[in-house]
Amino acid sequence: MRFEFTEEDRAFREEARRWLLANVPSARAPMGGPAARAFALDWVRKRHAAGWSGISWPAAYGGLGLSYERQIIWHEESVAAGAPSPLDPTFVCFNHAGPTLIACGSEAQKSFHLPKILAGEALWCQGFSEPDSGSDLASLRTSGRVEGDHLVVNGQKIWTTHADIADYQELLIRTDPGSQRHKGLSWVICDMKLPGITVRPIENMAGVTHFAQVFYDDVRIPLSNVVGALHDGWNVAMTTLGFERATAATALQVELSARIEALSAMARMRSDAVDGGLLHRIAVARAEAAALRALTYKTLFKEPATPFDGSIVRLFFAELAQRIYRIAMDLLGPQNAEASPDNEWIPAYLEAFSETIAGGTAEIQRNIIGERILGLPRGGGR
Ligand SMILES: Cc1cc2nc3c(=O)[nH]c(=O)nc-3n(C[C@H](O)[C@H](O)[C@H](O)COP(=O)(O)OP(=O)(O)OC[C@H]3O[C@@H](n4cnc5c(N)ncnc54)[C@H](O)[C@@H]3O)c2cc1C
Structure with a gap:
C-alpha cells in the first residue's frame, strides 16, 4: 500500500493550519462535568461556524464530504496547533456514535442526529458495559420490553464515560426476552433526559469524575430509536466497536506522536541528567509511534476491512501510551512530578x-x- 497526499491535500493542509493557528482556544480544557461539556461544545461550534466540522462525514448531513486522508490531515494539524485533545467529551459523537449512525442508522435518525453532532448541539455517551458484562459483553442483561411502539428499559450500565453531561446514549440492551448471548440484543438511541434514568458519577484514580453508573427504571424509548433491526444489535455494536478501535485511533495516535516528540525535546534540555537507558527507551518509543502511525493508516485503508482489524491498532496504541507516559515519569523524576500538581x-x-x-x-x-x-x-x- 502506498499512502500519499496529493497537491490538493497539501493545499487543504495549509488552509487548515492557518485557521487552526488563529482559532485554537488558549485555555486548558476542564477535566469533567458541565465545564468540560461547555468547553468541548464551544470548540465544535467554532469549527462548525467556520466550516470545519465533519471533514469526512457525508455532505447530505452537514459534513464536508471529503476523503479520509483530509480527516487525517485535520487531526495532524489540530495536534500541531495545540487544539483540545480528541479524547474530550465529543469523542463518542465524532468517533463512534456518528459513524455508526452513518453506517447503520435510518434516514430519519441520520437527518436528526448527525447535523446536531456537527453543530455542537449534542453530546453522546456509550452504554454497553454492565457490572457483570464488560469483556463478556454478550452476557448483558439490561432489558427492553416491547410495549406498543415503545421499549420499556430496566437495568444498569457502568463505566459510562460522560453520562452525566451527555444528551444521548448508544444503549445496548436485550430486547428479545429469553434470548441468549449475541442474539436478541438491540442498539438503541437513548435520550439521557428521559424519566427513569439515574446517573451516579464515579471518581477515577486521577481524581477525575468522568464516568458513571447509569440506572434505568421503566424508561420508555420509542421503537423508532432502534438503530438497525430490532434484535440485531450485536451486529450494530460490532460496527461501533470497529470504529472505536480503528478510526478513533487516528486522532489519538497523532496526539501520542506529539507527546513523544515533546519528551524528546524535554530529554534534550535535561541531557546531563538523562542516562543512556532512558534515551534508548525514548528512541524506541519514537520508532514505535512511527510504526503505530503506519499501522493505523494501513488498517484504515485496508480492503476488505473487518471489524476485528482495529484490535491490533487498539492494543499497540494502548500499550505504547502506557510506555510513553511511564518514560515521562522517569524523565521528570518523582520530585518534579510532585512539585508541579498542574503538570x-x-x-x-x-x-x-x-x-x-x-x-x-x-x-x-x-x-x-x-x-x-x-x-x-x-x-x-x-
Ligand atoms: C476509562 C474507561 C472508560 C470506559 N468507558 C466506557 C463507556 O463509555 N461505555 C462503556 O460501555 N464501557 C466503558 N468502559 C468499560 C470497559 O469497556 C470495560 O471496563 C472493559 O470492557 C472490561 O470489562 P470489565 O471492567 O467488566 O472487566 P472484566 O470483563 O471483568 O475483566 C476483568 C479481567 O479479566 C480479564 N478477562 C476477562 N475475560 C477474559 C477472557 N475471555 N480472556 C482473557 N482475559 C479475560 C480482563 O482482560 C480483565 O483483566 C470504560 C472503561 C474505562 C477503563
Whole structure:
C-alpha cells in the first residue's frame, strides 16, 4: 500500500493550519462535568461556524464530504496547533456514535442526529458495559420490553464515560426476552433526559469524575430509536466497536506522536541528567509511534476491512501510551512530578492505566487477534 497526499491535500493542509493557528482556544480544557461539556461544545461550534466540522462525514448531513486522508490531515494539524485533545467529551459523537449512525442508522435518525453532532448541539455517551458484562459483553442483561411502539428499559450500565453531561446514549440492551448471548440484543438511541434514568458519577484514580453508573427504571424509548433491526444489535455494536478501535485511533495516535516528540525535546534540555537507558527507551518509543502511525493508516485503508482489524491498532496504541507516559515519569523524576500538581504529564500518566481496559481490555484484544485474525483455536475451554 502506498499512502500519499496529493497537491490538493497539501493545499487543504495549509488552509487548515492557518485557521487552526488563529482559532485554537488558549485555555486548558476542564477535566469533567458541565465545564468540560461547555468547553468541548464551544470548540465544535467554532469549527462548525467556520466550516470545519465533519471533514469526512457525508455532505447530505452537514459534513464536508471529503476523503479520509483530509480527516487525517485535520487531526495532524489540530495536534500541531495545540487544539483540545480528541479524547474530550465529543469523542463518542465524532468517533463512534456518528459513524455508526452513518453506517447503520435510518434516514430519519441520520437527518436528526448527525447535523446536531456537527453543530455542537449534542453530546453522546456509550452504554454497553454492565457490572457483570464488560469483556463478556454478550452476557448483558439490561432489558427492553416491547410495549406498543415503545421499549420499556430496566437495568444498569457502568463505566459510562460522560453520562452525566451527555444528551444521548448508544444503549445496548436485550430486547428479545429469553434470548441468549449475541442474539436478541438491540442498539438503541437513548435520550439521557428521559424519566427513569439515574446517573451516579464515579471518581477515577486521577481524581477525575468522568464516568458513571447509569440506572434505568421503566424508561420508555420509542421503537423508532432502534438503530438497525430490532434484535440485531450485536451486529450494530460490532460496527461501533470497529470504529472505536480503528478510526478513533487516528486522532489519538497523532496526539501520542506529539507527546513523544515533546519528551524528546524535554530529554534534550535535561541531557546531563538523562542516562543512556532512558534515551534508548525514548528512541524506541519514537520508532514505535512511527510504526503505530503506519499501522493505523494501513488498517484504515485496508480492503476488505473487518471489524476485528482495529484490535491490533487498539492494543499497540494502548500499550505504547502506557510506555510513553511511564518514560515521562522517569524523565521528570518523582520530585518534579510532585512539585508541579498542574503538570499535564501526571494526569496523562494516571489516565493511561485505563488504556488497556477501555474499549476492550488488552487480553480481549489479544483473544480477538488470535482467534479472529490469526485463526488460532479458542483457548481456555470456553
Ligand atoms: C476509562 C474507561 C472508560 C470506559 N468507558 C466506557 C463507556 O463509555 N461505555 C462503556 O460501555 N464501557 C466503558 N468502559 C468499560 C470497559 O469497556 C470495560 O471496563 C472493559 O470492557 C472490561 O470489562 P470489565 O471492567 O467488566 O472487566 P472484566 O470483563 O471483568 O475483566 C476483568 C479481567 O479479566 C480479564 N478477562 C476477562 N475475560 C477474559 C477472557 N475471555 N480472556 C482473557 N482475559 C479475560 C480482563 O482482560 C480483565 O483483566 C470504560 C472503561 C474505562 C477503563
